[in-house]
Amino acid sequence: MGFYQKHLFVCHNQRAEGKPCCADYDSAHARDYLKARCKTLGIHGEGQVRINQAGCLGRCEQGPVLVIYPEGTWYTWVDEQDLDEIISQHLQQGQIVKRLLL
Numbered sequence: 156m157g158f159y160q161k162h163l164f165v166c167h168n169q170r171a172e173g174k175p176c177c178a179d180y181d182s183a184h185a186r187d188y189l190k191a192r193c194k195t196l197g198i199h200g201e202g203q204v205r206i207n208q209a210g211c212l213g214r215c216e217q218g219p220v221l222v223i224y225p226e227g228t229w230y231t232w233v234d235e236q237d238l239d240e241i242i243s244q245h246l247q248q249g250q251i252v253k254r255l256l257l
C-alpha cells in the first residue's frame with residue numbers, strides 16, 4: 156500500500172482574463188471543507204486519506220474539479236452535500252458516486 160490509501164487533489168487554479176476556472180467556484184473552500192471533514196471523521200493522515208490543493212488539472216471548462224488517486228476518479232460538485240457524498244461513498248466505502256463523475 157502507498158503512503159496514503161487515497162490522495163485527493165482539488166484544483167484551486169485562477170485563470171487570467173475571465174477564462175473558466177475552478178477558483179470561480181470557491182474551490183479553496185471545498186478543499187478546506189473536505190480536509191476538515193476527513194479530520195473530524197478520523198480518516199485523514201498517513202495510511203488513510205490526504206487532501207491537497209492542486210494547480211490546473213486541465214479540465215477547466217468542466218470545473219470545479221477534483222481527482223482521487225490511485226483510482227484516477229474525477230468528480231465535480233455543487234455544494235457541501237455533494238462533498239459529503241464523495242467522502243462517505245468514495246473515501247469511506249470505496250464506491251463511485253456516479254452522478255458527480257466527470
Ligand code: FES
Pocket residue numbers: 166167168169170175176177178210211212213214215216218220
Ligand atoms: S482551472 Fe481547474 S482544471 Fe483548470
